[in-house]
Amino acid sequence: MAKHTIVKLPGDGIGKTVLEEAIRVLEAAGFDAEYIEGDIGWEFWKKEGNPLPQRTIDLIEKHKTALFGAITSKPKDAANEELAPEHQGKGLVYSSPIVGLRQHFGLDICQRPCKTYKGNPLNFIRSDGKGGIEEPVIDAVIFRQNTEGLYGGVEWSNPPDDVYASLMTHPKFKKNFGNVPRDEISVSTRIFTKKATERILRAAFEHAKKYGYKSVTVCEKPNVIRETSGMMYAMAKEIQKADYPEIELWNTNIDAQMMWLTKTPENYGVIVSGNMFGDIVSDGFAGLIGGLGFACSAQINPDSGIGVFEPTHGSAPKYAEFDPPITNPIAMMASACMMLDHIDEGDIAMRVRKAIAEVISEGKVRTYDMMKLKGSPDVVKQGAASTHQMTDAVIEKL
Numbered sequence: 001m002a003k004h005t006i007v008k009l010p011g012d013g014i015g016k017t018v019l020e021e022a023i024r025v026l027e028a029a030g031f032d033a034e035y036i037e038g039d040i041g042w043e044f045w046k047k048e049g050n051p052l053p054q055r056t057i058d059l060i061e062k063h064k065t066a067l068f069g070a071i072t073s074k075p076k077d078a079a080n081e082e083l084a085p086e087h088q089g090k091g092l093v094y095s096s097p098i099v100g101l102r103q104h105f106g107l108d109i110c111q112r113p114c115k116t117y118k119g120n121p122l123n124f125i126r127s128d129g130k131g132g133i134e135e136p137v138i139d140a141v142i143f144r145q146n147t148e149g150l151y152g153g154v155e156w157s158n159p160p161d162d163v164y165a166s167l168m169t170h171p172k173f174k175k176n177f178g179n180v181p182r183d184e185i186s187v188s189t190r191i192f193t194k195k196a197t198e199r200i201l202r203a204a205f206e207h208a209k210k211y212g213y214k215s216v217t218v219c220e221k222p223n224v225i226r227e228t229s230g231m232m233y234a235m236a237k238e239i240q241k242a243d244y245p246e247i248e249l250w251n252t253n254i255d256a257q258m259m260w261l262t263k264t265p266e267n268y269g270v271i272v273s274g275n276m277f278g279d280i281v282s283d284g285f286a287g288l289i290g291g292l293g294f295a296c297s298a299q300i301n302p303d304s305g306i307g308v309f310e311p312t313h314g315s316a317p318k319y320a321e322f323d324p325p326i327t328n329p330i331a332m333m334a335s336a337c338m339m340l341d342h343i344d345e346g347d348i349a350m351r352v353r354k355a356i357a358e359v360i361s362e363g364k365v366r367t368y369d370m371m372k373l374k375g376s377p378d379v380v381k382q383g384a385a386s387t388h389q390m391t392d393a394v395i396e397k398l
C-alpha cells in the first residue's frame with residue numbers, strides 16, 4: 001500500500017494538464033502515493049447541476065489532502081444557458097466549487113509564497129539610478145483569510161425588507177443611500193469574525209517565527225474600514241505584544257502597499273490580510289516573481305488537517321485545447337511542494353524546489369511566458385518549451 005493517498009482534482013482547462021505534470025514530478029521524486037480522482041468543475045455543473053458533487057467532498061473528508069488544478073467559472077447567465085436541459089428551470093444556482101471547498105472545509109488559512117527564482121527572465125527589475133538595473137530578491141509570504149470578508153457570499157441586490165430596514169438604522173446608510181430606490185441598491189458585506197481573524201494572524205506570526213522573518217505586515221485599510229480592518233490590526237497588536245515580541249509588526253494600507261511593492265518589495269516578509277485584500281496583494285507580489293506561471297498556494301484547516309493545494313491561476317480556456325500544451329506547470333509543481341511540506345515530506349519538497357530552481361537558472365528550457373511570447377499554438381516552433389518539456393527538464397534535474 002502507498003504511504004499517502006492524495007485526492008487529485010483536475011477541474012477544467014489547463015488545470016487538467018498541469019496537475020498531471022506535477023504528479024509526474026512527484027513520482028519521479030520518489031513520493032510514495034496513490035491518487036484518487038475527484039470530480040469538480042464546469043463539466044459537472046453542466047451534467048449534474050453541481051460543480052462540487054457530494055462524492056468529491058466525501059473523498060476529501062476521508063483522505064484529507066487534495067491537489068487541485070483549476071476550474072472555470074462563468075457569470076450567472078452563461079451558467080444557466082449551459083446547464084443540461086433536464087436541470088434547467090429547477091432554480092439551480094452556480095457557485096464556484098473552489099470557494100465552496102474553502103467554506104465547506106473551513107480552509108481559512110491561505111498561504112501564498114512569492115519568492116524570486118534566480119535567473120527567471122520575468123523577475124522584477126528597477127533602475128539603480130545610475131543607468132543600470134537592480135533585481136531585488138523577493139521573499140514574501142502572503143497569509144490571506146480565506147473564508148470570510150468580501151468573499152463570504154452574504155450579499156443582496158434589491159435587499160429584502162428586513163435587511164433594508166436594518167441598513168436604514170445606520171445613520172450613514174440613511175443619509176447617503178436612504179433616497180436611492182431600493183431596487184437600485186446592491187450590497188455585499190465584509191464580515192470578519194474574531195476567531196477567524198485570530199487564526200490567520202497567528203498562522204502568519206508562527207510562520208514568521210519558524211522561518212526567521214523579521215516582520216509581519218498587516219495589509220488592510222484600518223483608517224477607513226474601521227470596524228473590520230481596524231479589528232484585525234488591533235488584534236495583531238495584542239498578539240504581537242503577548243506572544244511574538246521579537247517580530248516587528250508593520251501596518252500598511254492595501255493601496256499604498258500596491259505602490260510599495262513596485263518600489264521596495266524586498267522589504268516585506270510575511271504579510272497578512274483579509275480575503276479580498278489578500279487576493280489583491282498576493283497577485284501583486286506574484287507579478288514580481290513571474291506571474292501566474294509561478295504563483296502557488298496552500299489552503300489549510302489546521303484543526304482537521306485538511307489541505308487543498310493549488311496554483312493561483314485559473315483554467316486559461318484560451319490555451320486549454322493547444323496541442324502540445326504550452327502553459328507553465330511550475331505554479332502547479334510549487335503548489336505540490338507546499339502539499340509535501342504539509343504532510344511531512346519536506347525533504348522531497350526541497351529536492352523538487354531545487355530541481356525547478358536549477359532549470360530556471362540554467363535558462364535553457366523556458367515556457368512561452370518566460371520567453372515573453374504571446375500565447376499561441378506555435379510558440380513551441382519559436383523555441384518555447386511545451387508544458388511536457390518543462391516537466392521533463394525538472395525531472396531530469398531530479
Ligand code: NAI
Nearest residue numbers: 070071072073098292293312313314315316317327328369
Ligand atoms: P487565468 O488564470 O485562467 O488566465 C489568465 C491568463 O494568465 C491566461 O490567459 C494566460 O495568459 C496566463 N496564465 C494562466 N496560467 C498560466 C500558466 N500556468 N502559464 C502561463 N500562463 C498562464 O484567468 P482568467 O482568464 O481570468 O480566468 C479563466 C477561468 O479560470 C475563468 O473561468 C475563471 O473564473 C477561472 N479561475 C479559476 C481559478 C481557480 O480555479 N482557482 C482562479 C482564477 C480564475
Ligand code: MG
Nearest residue numbers: 279280283312
Ligand atoms: Mg486571485
